[in-house]
Structures are given as structure tokens and as C-alpha cells.
Amino acid sequence: MILIAVLLWAGVAAPWTAAQSSSMLVVKGRVLNAETNAPLSDTHVFVAESMNGTVTDSTGRFRLDEVHPGAKRLYVSRVGYANEAVDFDPTPGRTQVFTAERCRLVNPEVLRFEEKWWGTFKAQAEKPVVIENRALGYRLTYFLKEFEKSGSVVRWDGEPLFDPLTPQDSSQAARWRQNRREAYRGSLRHFLRALLDDRLKEEQFELYRLPRASAFRHTSRADRMPTSRDHILEPSPDDSTYHLDVRDRLEVVYRGEPESELYLEWADRSRRAPKDHQTSQIELNEHPIHIDPHGEIVEPYGATLYRYFAFTTRMSKRLPREYEPPE
Structure with a gap:
């Protein structure tokens, strides 16, 4: 299948608050694992199209100073998780919570990447790629044959083997059923x-x-x-x-x-x-x-x-x- 798309895998939850500092805002927050609520350290957080960025500390917390008021797009990026982009409008004293279900690449070390000067990006896998999809409740073993991205065109070939995950409780099982129905x-x-x-x-x-x-x-x-x-x-x-x-x-x-x-x-x-x-x-x-x-x-x-x-x-x-x- 050839796709006009970029593979996007969701993986973090990012709550934050905004406080006023003269005409600028200070945005504070914390990045958490969406499933376990464990803090995620060493996560890059930055405001799109700006030089305003930082990295979360050992408790998953971050602080962005001198943020202009108005609608913004915040990017959150961490190794092993998909990049997450969320739109927000920082308002003094207001807390906003954004949660994304996790889809995690378990063994990224098996991937080998190649990028050509003319803009073609290729990926190969020495072993099957293992993906844990906590949004739908599956563990995928993906036998990758080819992955190539050229401009906006992404094409790949491979065969996935699905193994169902065990839900932690009836609430998670119901959420997986609903997410699967929505995906279909x-x-x-x-x-x-x-x-x-x-x-x-x-x-x-x-x-x-x-x-x-x-x-x-x-x-x-x-x-x-x-x-x-x-x-x-x-x-x-x-x-x-x-x-x-x-x-x-x-x-x-x-x-x-x-x-x-x-x-x-x-x-x-x-x-x-x-x-x-x-x-x-x-x-x-x-x-x-x-x-x-x-x-x-x-x-x-x-x-x-x-x-x-x-x-x-x-x-x-x-x-x-x-x-x-x-x-």
C-alpha cells in the first residue's frame, strides 16, 4: 500500500498550567505515561515555530518562560514514544490536560535507517519489529519487508502478527472494545x-x-x-x-x-x-x-x-x- 501519510504513534500525556508574568506567560507542566501515570524524564517540550523549548526533569516536570499569549502548538517528543502535538491557549490560572494512548516500539534497536541526499528515507529491520498498542489492546510482531518515505509519500510492505494484550480491568477492556470499533x-x-x-x-x-x-x-x-x-x-x-x-x-x-x-x-x-x-x-x-x-x-x-x-x-x-x- 502507498500512503500519503506520516506514521504517527501517540505516546504521552501532558498536563500544564499557565501563570502570567507581566505581558508574557510562564507555562509549567508535567509529562506522564498515559497508561501508568509514571513521569517521563528527558522529554523534549517546545513551542512550535519558536526558540522556546526545554527538557523535562527526573519527575517529568518542565517550565517554559516568556511564552506569548494566544493559541499555541506544543510539541512533546521522547525516544520510544511517538511525537505528540497539542494545540492550547495558555490562560493564567487555568489547567489543561491532554492525554494520548500509548503505541510503543518495544525494540527500536533492530531498525536501521538510510537517508539519501535527494530526500528519500528508508528503514530496514534486522529482526521482527515489536509494537505494543495500548490504545487498541494488541501486541504486534511486524515482519518488515520495506519502508520508504519520499516527500509526502510513505510506502511500506510487511506482515503483522497480532497478540491480544490482557486488560488490567473491565474498564480498560471496554475502552479497548470502543477504540477498536472507532478504528474500524x-x-x-x-x-x-x-x-x-x-x-x-x-x-x-x-x-x-x-x-x-x-x-x-x-x-x-x-x-x-x-x-x-x-x-x-x-x-x-x-x-x-x-x-x-x-x-x-x-x-x-x-x-x-x-x-x-x-x-x-x-x-x-x-x-x-x-x-x-x-x-x-x-x-x-x-x-x-x-x-x-x-x-x-x-x-x-x-x-x-x-x-x-x-x-x-x-x-x-x-x-x-x-x-x-x-x-
Whole structure:
């Protein structure tokens, strides 16, 4: 699969307070592990697009002096955790708490990186990569074959093996069930299974063809043409998979969930309000591509994903093939 995305793995919780100092503000806070509430030392904390940054102490605390009033974006970065970016508006005397579930790379030492002068970034793994996803309750053993990032295009190939984690209590088990359901709803897999089952309308998906000439600029309703399952999908000769084929770009609108604030931040569209639906695009690199009964694309680089599918098709959102959403 080729993705217009950057792999983002959440990993910290950062509460802070703001106190006034003349016309500037002093921002104080503490960075904690979201699952255990243990303090995280040696964590880099800085205000975006500024020279104002620091490192947390042994208790996870930090202090940023001379912060201008107004909306800010705070970045939190620590080895073994994903970078976290949160928007906040420091107000004297006010406490704000931001929590992100953890998705942790257990054995980063197995990875080897290579960066070319022309901007291509590659990663290889000497052994399977182990990822602990405390947001969804899985431990992944990922057999990485290839990872490459060039500009805004990220492509990777590999096979994950899922092992369920044991919840600490019934509350965590319920949270994992809810997070898994949310990860599935509106995902590429959800769409492809609805397409295979001829349930696009029931699952709140709309399907359009988008001429390639208009795909590279801002699209409007006038650019796209409604299409249907029968025009793009047919069973393979042995009935083991389905063939998906279309020369134009596909646009998929999901009406079941609104856009998230995190998506707007990732897409650099945080200045506008979230829409009440999610829009994705798919462009085929091979003709046709094969879809298996689980709603997975068989060819590793058979399609390029844009917009919401690119945002959600990340390792932190992966679910095992056996996952079935509740009725």
C-alpha cells in the first residue's frame, strides 16, 4: 500500500498550567505515561515555530518562560514514544490536560535507517519489529519487508502478527472494545468490506469517480460523478478474491463519522472546522487490484491512498483480520 501519510504513534500525556508574568506567560507542566501515570524524564517540550523549548526533569516536570499569549502548538517528543502535538491557549490560572494512548516500539534497536541526499528515507529491520498498542489492546510482531518515505509519500510492505494484550480491568477492556470499533468505522477495510457485501448505502458510504485532471486541484461536487459497485468490482475466476478496476480516481465519502481534530492537524487544515463527514480518495497503481474476503488489498503497492484513508491507515489503527465489529 502507498500512503500519503506520516506514521504517527501517540505516546504521552501532558498536563500544564499557565501563570502570567507581566505581558508574557510562564507555562509549567508535567509529562506522564498515559497508561501508568509514571513521569517521563528527558522529554523534549517546545513551542512550535519558536526558540522556546526545554527538557523535562527526573519527575517529568518542565517550565517554559516568556511564552506569548494566544493559541499555541506544543510539541512533546521522547525516544520510544511517538511525537505528540497539542494545540492550547495558555490562560493564567487555568489547567489543561491532554492525554494520548500509548503505541510503543518495544525494540527500536533492530531498525536501521538510510537517508539519501535527494530526500528519500528508508528503514530496514534486522529482526521482527515489536509494537505494543495500548490504545487498541494488541501486541504486534511486524515482519518488515520495506519502508520508504519520499516527500509526502510513505510506502511500506510487511506482515503483522497480532497478540491480544490482557486488560488490567473491565474498564480498560471496554475502552479497548470502543477504540477498536472507532478504528474500524470509516476505515479502508470497512469501506472495502461494505463494497464486497454490496452494503455501501447501509454502511453510510458514497462512491464517486473523479477524473484525474481534477484530482490534482481542490475538488467540488461538479468534478465528481457517482458510480456503483457493478462498474468497478467483479469476482475473480476462482471466486477467492474480487477484482477492483477503475481508471479514474475513486472518491469515497463516509457519512457515519465527522472529521477529527487530529485529522485536520495532520492535513494542515486546522484553521477550519471539522466537516460532518470524511472524504478519502483511492488511485490504482495496478489494473486490476485484488481484494480478499477480509477487505484487504492483496497487492502491497496496488493503490495510493489520499486524505482520510491515508490518515487512518497507520500502524496504530491496524486491526487483525479476525476482527468483527459489533452489530
